[in-house]
Amino acid sequence: MARSRAVFVCNSCGTDFPNWNGRCSACGAWNTLVEEAIPQRRAASQRTTPAPSAPAEISSIPENSGERSSTGIQELDRVLGGGLFRGSMNLIGGEPGIGKSTLMLQLAASMAGAGDRVLYATGEESAEQVAARARRTGSSKEGLLVLSATLLEDIVSAASSSGASVLIVDSIQTICSEEISSAPGSVAQVRHCASRLSSFAKPAGMTCLVVGHVTKDGSLAGPKVLEHLVDSVITFEGDSGHSHRLLRAVKNRFGSTNEIGVFEMTSGGLRSVAEASAYFLSRRRTDVTGCAVCVVVEGTRPFMVEIQALTTPTRYGYPQRSSSGLDSRRLPLLLAVLEKRCGLELGSQDVFVNVAGGASLSDPGADLGICLAVASSRLDRPLPGGVAVCAEVGLGGELRPAGSFDRRAREASVLGFPILAGCGEDCAEPRPAGCAGYSSLRECLDALLSPGARDGGSFP
Ligand code: TYD
Ligand code: MG
Numbered sequence: 482m483a484r485s486r487a488v489f490v491c492n493s494c495g496t497d498f499p500n501w502n503g504r505c506s507a508c509g510a511w512n513t514l515v516e517e518a519i520p521q522r523r524a525a526s527q528r529t530t531p532a533p534s535a536p537a538e539i540s541s542i543p544e545n546s547g548e549r550s551s552t553g554i555q556e557l558d559r560v561l562g563g564g565l566f567r568g569s570m571n572l573i574g575g576e577p578g579i580g581k582s583t584l585m586l587q588l589a590a591s592m593a594g595a596g597d598r599v600l601y602a603t604g605e606e607s608a609e610q611v612a613a614r615a616r617r618t619g620s621s622k623e624g625l626l627v628l629s630a631t632l633l634e635d636i637v638s639a640a641s642s643s644g645a646s647v648l649i650v651d652s653i654q655t656i657c658s659e660e661i662s663s664a665p666g667s668v669a670q671v672r673h674c675a676s677r678l679s680s681f682a683k684p685a686g687m688t689c690l691v692v693g694h695v696t697k698d699g700s701l702a703g704p705k706v707l708e709h710l711v712d713s714v715i716t717f718e719g720d721s722g723h724s725h726r727l728l729r730a731v732k733n734r735f736g737s738t739n740e741i742g743v744f745e746m747t748s749g750g751l752r753s754v755a756e757a758s759a760y761f762l763s764r765r766r767t768d769v770t771g772c773a774v775c776v777v778v779e780g781t782r783p784f785m786v787e788i789q790a791l792t793t794p795t796r797y798g799y800p801q802r803s804s805s806g807l808d809s810r811r812l813p814l815l816l817a818v819l820e821k822r823c824g825l826e827l828g829s830q831d832v833f834v835n836v837a838g839g840a841s842l843s844d845p846g847a848d849l850g851i852c853l854a855v856a857s858s859r860l861d862r863p864l865p866g867g868v869a870v871c872a873e874v875g876l877g878g879e880l881r882p883a884g885s886f887d888r889r890a891r892e893a894s895v896l897g898f899p900i901l902a903g904c905g906e907d908c909a910e911p912r913p914a915g916c917a918g919y920s921s922l923r924e925c926l927d928a929l930l931s932p933g934a935r936d937g938g939s940f941p
Pocket of ligand 2 (some may be wrong): 581582
């Protein structure tokens with residue numbers, strides 16, 4: 482008797498198993514295994530991928546480095562390392578409602594305006610809805626074709642018959658292929674559709690951008706299962722309560738990763754924000770306690786942000802530690818350093834730390850800003866206004882110089898902020914005039930927050 486061919490695939494990480502289990506033993510997620518039919522093996526004559534090319538000497542393969550084209554959107558170009566590579570496969574991930582469709586439509590219009598023929602295939606909205614959005618954001622351009630379709634085969638045939646050089650698929654979770662029986666959005670469909678798109682677009686030299694939703698609970702097959710299939714993965718992040726959005730490259734075969742782009746969502750679509758520091762500091766108040774301005778470097782881009790902290794006496798037994806926009810494991814560590822090395826009592830306090838404007842930071846150079854903001858709130862003394870800080874804090878309470886100091890100092894000087902940096906004993910980097918350096922956190926707190934420091938403390 483013929484056995485039915487099925488596997489159980491984890492919707493969270495994409496691992497497959499021969500049997501169902503309540504918990505995925507690969508990623509530990511509960512109740513994420515779904516049954517998928519194994520696609521039948523096709524005969525070689527029915528293959529959908531192009532025939533393999535013969536192996537060639539590496540030196541004989543022609544260079545195609547001139548094939549990068551600007552998207553016309555400054556911040557997106559920055560993240561991509563100068564523009565989109567012709568024939569590349571790119572994934573744009575982000576939570577629903579963050580602005581992926583808006584960005585893709587603006588990109589499509591910009592590329593169409595530059596002479597490309599762009600096909601925007603949407604499985605989420607009707608062509609009328611896309612057209613209405615395009616009119617609102619000024620993205621109605623000649624050469625921009627819109628197709629509302631959910632079947633992969635329809636999209637592929639429209640792309641090849643329309644002569645498009647750029648194909649945008651919004652989103653990969655809403656399209657499905659006839660060759661796979663499982664539902665749209667399942668791991669098998671997402672993986673199959675992406676690999677079919679890649680094998681169709683690459684040989685044709687068509688640039689392909691695929692939108693993928695990531696949900697917080699991971700209920701849809703996230704872009705995680707696609708990352709190895711694509712050339713670049715760009716994530717769109719932001720807080721729905723804020724108008725700004727951060728674009729990050731988390732994988733880029735043609736450029737550097739961890740570069741960030743800053744956008745503002747306005748009523749007329751997304752706007753590139755070139756002066757990120759001015760934008761993040763625009764609503765800053767200088768007279769309140771618990772606020773520190775930090776110069777951080779995310780990717781290769783320096784910008785200034787305000788770190789805000791609030792300490793209040795604990796009312797319900799166990800003190801709370803809460804942070805947003807920071808690595809949550811970093812805050813307890815820095816609070817322990819403040820207690821042990823600087824004698825700042827925090828055990829009876831709830832501590833809340835926030836990066837103003839909703840930015841998220843991974844730079845350890847933000848440590849000093851976090852410590853100063855917490856200490857300022859705890860001591861109820863504001864920090865001297867107009868000073869930007871950057872240093873990594875060690876467990877011994879020592880301040881270490883943050884990397885790329887020159888770029889940080891230049892960014893701070895544009896807005897007229899003197900910079901205060903960590904300066905270890907062996908600090909080799911020469912500091913420009915107007916910069917103060919401290920080698921320990923205690924020394925820095927004494928200089929900035931001791932009584933009288935504001936009226937002529939040791940800061941230059
Ligand atoms: P959208 O691009 O549809 O998000 P996604 O494709 O990631 O799900 O953007 C949706 C949000 O953007 C929506 O909440 C409204 C907002 N928005 C604006 O504020 N201004 C605009 O011009 C547009 C087009 C959208
Ligand atoms: Mg969308």
